[in-house]
Amino acid sequence: MPLRSKDLLSIEDLTLENIDLILETASSFEEVFDREIKKVPTLRGRTIINLFLEPSTRTRTSFEIAGKRLSADVVNVSGQGSAVAKGESLKDTAQTIEAMSVDAVVIRHWSSGSAKYLAELIKPPVINAGDGWHEHPTQALLDLYTIKKEIGKLTGKRVAIVGDIAHSRVARSLIAALNKTKAKVTLVGPATLIPMDIDKLGVDISYSLDDVLEDVDIVYLLRLQKERQSENLLPSLREYSRLFGLSKARWQRLKNGVRIMHPGPMNRGIEIDSFVADNEKALIREQVTSGVAVRMAILYLLMGGAQVE
Amino acid sequence: MNRYLIKGGKVIDPASGRSKTEDLLIEGSLIVERFSENRGVKTIEAGGLIVTPGLIDLHVHLREPGREDAETVISGTRAAAAGGFTTVCCMPNTDPAIDSVSVVEQINDQSKQSLIDVKVIAAITKKREGKALTEMGELVDAGVVAFSDDGAPVADSQLMRSAMEYAKTFNRPIVDHAEDLLLAAGGIMNEGYYSTILGLKGIPAAAEEVIVARDTLLAKLTGAKIHIAHISTAGSVDIIKRAKEDGLSVTCETTPHHLALTDESLCDYNTDYKVNPPLRSMGDIDRLFEGLKEGTIDAIATDHAPHARHEKEAEIEVAPFGMIGLETAVPVLINTAKKYGLKLEDLIPKLTVGPARVIGLEAGTLEVGSNADVTIIDAKAKVKVDSSIFESKSRNTPFEGKDLTGSIKHVFKGGKQIVIDGSVI
Known part of the structure; x- marks a missing residue:
């Protein structure tokens, strides 16, 4: 075998x-x-x-x-x-x-x-x-495959994983995969959605998407489960979108060659603006094929x- | 009349401060200074062994009535005897709950047929629902030694205040299951690095500590006796230390598994490590050991929690909390205490006179004239934990297959030998 x-x-x-x-x-x-x-x-x-x-x-x-x-x-x-x-x-x-x-x-x-x-x-x-x-190991593997195919080697690349890290199996697998391939990972989200001691995995943490936007090579957006609001981990989806959503304005600040990824299914208008999702920088369809x-x-x-x- | 000469063992009796190699004499049901006559004296060779008062466990779940498939008073007390215990206190989270005299009497009846003593801890509130007090006066008359809604806290602070004051009327302690249910909701294990990487919902240390803090404050307000069950965090030790320094009637216990295991044990998702309160961090264990040494922690109790095999053979989020502990307590403690420079002798107070004082029990001593509850331990014997030979009906031990040191050789209850060379009669 x-x-x-x-x-x-x-x-x-x-x-x-x-x-x-x-x-x-x-x-x-x-x-x-x-x-x-x-x-x-x-x-x-x-x-x-x-x-x-x-x-x-x-x-x-x-x-x-x-x-x-x-x-x-x-x-x-x-x-x-x-x-x-x-x-x-x-x-x-x-x-x-x-x-x-x-x-x-x-x-x-x-x-x-x-x-x-x-x-x-x-x-x-x-x-x-x-x-x-x-x-969710096969998701992380298809993400790596997509990145290697579309961008090339991961070593040294900066990846921001944005959103609900705490409740995300996608994030856990992806962090492990990116660590193994020596990419640099920053987790971005409100403190309620960043789990305890996750920095011990060797990742950076930021509570501000705006702070990291200009330094990254890949923005990986996680799906926001709407029940996080009823659990009082968020005041509103509106505020989440305002602080952590990848809007067109934020998208315009990204460096050339930055790619956007999302494991799907997307919440358009919450974590990702429709314009961004459908733009050529997005690898979301390629992820599905991979x-x-x-x-x-x-x-x-x-x-x-x-x-x- | 029974006459036993327990010869040449190291006799440790913290209640009287005795700790030396000497003979111990049992005649009839009592410990005596000399035999009234020398006829029929049986000699137990105890050279190299430790002779202690029969161990006392403040916290066991005997599952009767309601879950006799997992444990009964008879099977649970046999497990206790095998583990060196001669008195256990059973918790009221049965079905129906122990909240009425009739259920207490049912357990008392079973207890009479048991090898050891069972002291009943009755519920604080009817059906353990946290809404209305049980008839504590009547329950005390039926022999209840303390009150607890164990498995659930009393969330309502006013009701807890009333419970403490009302129990004070009868000089009985409230045994406090300290858990903020909202902070702990949905939690599976200790919140920290391991819950994060395992993707399991965490139970923060604060879920325990906020109730420990609240209830020590209520103990100050009411002047009542409270005993905090199964403390697991460094913060709980700190809060209780402070309460004791303030002169409050607060006592507490921890468990062998909270002293021996950390949350890292959950890495295989083995449901036998799922327990409430959850296994914590190394730092918590360090503080628990300090708490034992400095006297903040009064007792070690097993929180023996049997579950049927099929219940534990499930997804970790489905399986019930709890592990059995009566038959592994002594070897587990010997092994874990070693790392902290402690010997079994140092922990004997926490298993005898300590718990006896918590519930005002006249036991846990080897003084002449006291009941001959005696446990003889080979603290050097190598053992491999094999749950297939347990007296308990359940097998949910996290220590299965572990190589440990220490075994129970002989146990006497009221002068009667109930464990002979490691076997329960």
């Missing part, structure tokens, strides 16, 4: 070599996308379960397309309408899945640590598609498929 571990649970677990291998493999798969028949027979006869216990459209769809382009059979299981909704424990769900001889499980779960828990319960590879606030290639690479590497043609 090219990756040393059975599963892909977190960026923390990966070495820089692992990351490079995934990104190189993704690059070879992306060539498939331009073909008329966008499919390789690599995982023919293999079954992948997409176990999504928290609502998700883009990540689930991305994994489904990735699996299908590798010719695997992909089965979607969601929280609603499944045995889980009837109160089945994750342990029993895991044993049921294992008893059906599936070859890999992609899990999205609302509780941090659940992907690791599932991986301990079953033999087939488990891919973390987001566990609580903990990690997602399929990177997930194909991960499925291929973990499931030990045949050689890429």
Whole structure:
């Protein structure tokens, strides 16, 4: 197996070599996308379960397309309408899945640590598609892939991650990935959304987007969950947008060549102005395309498929 | 009549200040200076062993009534005996809660069939809902030693004031579960670096400390006795130290797991480390040990909290809080205390006379004429924690498989030997 571990649970677990291998493999798969028949027979006869216990459209769809382009059979299981909704424990769900001889499980779960828990319960590879606030490693890998492809080497690049760091698995995975690739990370947001002691990860913290705007190479905007207002972590979405939203005026202050990223789905008018989202500096669509290639690479590497043609 | 000669052990009796190698004599149910006659004396060789008063645990969950699948009075007290305890206080967060004489009597009945004493701590408020006081007078008549809504705080400050004053009428302490529920809401573990990297909602130290501060202030206002349960933070130690310096009737306990483990243990998302209050930082542990040394902390209690296996085999955000502790307390304490230059002997007061004083119990001493509750410990024995042989019905220990030092050899309760060579009768 090219990756040393059975599963892909977190960026923390990966070495820089692992990351490079995934990104190189993704690059070879992306060539498939331009073909008329966008499919390789690599995982023919293999079954992948997409176990999504928290609502998700883009990540689930991305994994489904990735699996299908590798010719695997992909089965979607969601929280609603499944045995889980009837109160089945994750342990029993895991044993049921294992008893059906599936070859890999992609899990999205609302509780941090659940992907690791599932991986301990079953033999087939488990891919973390987001566990609580903990990690979303495939998102970080597709982000790295996008950055490398569009901008080049990350070493020394300055990345501002803006928004709700505290409740973001995307941020945690991205920080780990950027640290491994030696980019310089600044976290930007109101103090209520910056978790305790996160500076110990070797990142800078700023409570002002305006202060960092002119020094960065990449602005990575996080989706703001609207419930942060009802939890009194924010006074209003309006004030959030005024202080931390990437408006057109702020966008105009960015250096040449700065790129904008967002994991989606976007709240236009809150963390990102529509003009900014649709402008050429934005890599948001490229991120989505990269997602399929990177997930194909991960499925291929973990499931030990045949050689890429 | 039973006659035991416990020969050549190191007898440690903090209540009388005794600490030397000597023989200890048990006749009938009492500790005696000399036997009335020498017939039928059984000799227990205790050379190299530590002989202490039977240990007292102020804080256990026996899960009866309501969750007899996880623990019962009988199984929990057997676990206690195996761990060297001869008296335990059971908490009222049962189903139904221990808020009426009938439930107290149910436990008292079970207790009579147990190997050790069970003292009942009844609820402060009916159903532990924090709304209306229980009938404390009647409960005291039924034998209740203290009042607590353990598992939940009394959020209403006025009601807490009333509870303290009303309990004072009967000279019984309020055992305080110090947790600000709003600050702790949704929390899974200590708030800090590890909660941040693990993506788990944190419970800040302040969630405990604001209630410790509030209730020491209320103790000052009311002159009542309060005992703060399971303190876990440096700040709590500081607040209680100050309260004691001010002459308030405030006592407190911490637990073996809060002394031995930090929040870093959660890194594997192992639900056996999920406990409330949560495991804190190294700095907190340092301060807890100082608190033990300087006398701020009066007692070490296990907060033995059994849970059925299937409840703990779940996502960490789903699994219940709590860990069992009766059968590992002594070896865990020996091992963790070593790092702070303390020996088991130094902690014996916190497991005997300390807790006895908190609830005004005539126990926890080896003085001649007192009840022969005696625990004999081999503080050098190497043990590997194996929950499959536990007396407890539950297995939720974070110490599974750990190599520790220290085992309980023999236990006497009222002159009767209930643990023989490590096995409960």
